[in-house]
Amino acid sequence: MIVRTLLFALPLLWLAPPASAAATSPPAPTLVYAFSRFEPYKTVDADGKPAGPYTELLQELARRSGVQLDIVHCPLQRCLALLERGQADLSIGLRGNDERDRYLDFLDPPFAPATATVVLQRRDDPRPIRRYEDLYAMRVGVVEGASYFQRFDEDRLMRRDAASNARLALRKLAAKRFDVLLINAQQGSQLSRELGARQYRRAELQFPGELPRRIALSRLSPAVQAARPRLSAQLQQMLRDGSVRRILDGHAVQAAQAGSKRSGRSLHSMSTPH
CATH class of the missing domain: 3.40.190.10 (Periplasmic binding protein-like II)
Known part of the structure; x- marks a missing residue:
């Protein structure tokens, strides 16, 4: 009986990994x-x-x-x-x-x-914005550190005013700290709904996503x-x-x-x- 028990146990010992091997397996990076x-x-x-x-x-x-x-x-x-x-x-x-x-x-x-960049205005602002050049007469709201599209990012004549995040930027637009706000289309849609969609409207001008x-x-x-x-x-x-x-x-x-x-x-x- 003892011999039969040992013979049965030997394959199990063969299959079991050594304890040292399990302990030394490298952690996930x-x-x-x-x-x-x-x-x-x-x-x-x-x-x-x-x-x-x-x-x-x-x-x-x-x-x-x-x-x-x-x-x-x-x-x-x-x-x-x-x-x-x-x-x-x-x-x-x-x-x-x-x-x-x-x-x-x-x-x-x-x-x-890619996602388009849109221009948000206050709903009560009647000024049409159809061309890029129309932005030069306005205070353009941006998020600090954000990149939009090459022409705008490199434009040294544009008057920018920054907010630390997009939610605060929309509040500053409503408070007339900005004239317009450049924002990712989906981000602008969601945040304007949360903060009160009736305050904002999209300008005719928008910029297709580049990347x-x-x-x-x-x-x-x-x-x-x-x-x-x-x-x-x-x-x-x-x-x-x-x-x-x-x-x-x-x-x-x-x-x-x-x-x-x-x-x-x-x-x-x-x-x-x-």
Whole structure:
């Protein structure tokens, strides 16, 4: 009986990994995500933690790629500085330009097409804005540190006035601190609904998006550059299996429903540009 028991146990011992091997398996690499609030794409939840579709997309991409994601919550300018020094590894919702391209690289493939930039006015402002040159007579509101499109970013004659975030920029527009506000089309739609859609309207002038949306990588981060092939492959898979679209569309529906409850309007009425 003792011999039979030992013979039965030997295959189990053969299959079991040595305790030292399990203990020495390398931990998953960690990437630092520089998070700056950019509604509706990057938001904070009721506990003040980073949330929103872009954050969820990065968390799912990290999970599939076998990396840990640490989130650093910072104002936009601070986030850019961390990426420039390689103290943060990646971010999302950033647009490339000549200055940023010195220290940022962008992951392929893009995860979404470009989004237009629109011009918001107060609803009671009768001035027509049809051409870029019409903006020269106005105080143009922007978000501090944001990049819009090349012509505007490089225009030294434009009179700009900055706010620290888009929500505050819309409030400053309503308070007549700005004449107009340049803003991402989807961001402007959601925030204006939340703050009172009747206060704002879109000008006739708008600017088509120049660049598709990509995940930004720090050029000075060895960790994210090493993980880049895995991140790219998994992002491609997320696009193929519809995960990216489900994440982005799911949050868009939630935001629209929340906006309709606050404003008392239907979803159909909200889909019409202001």
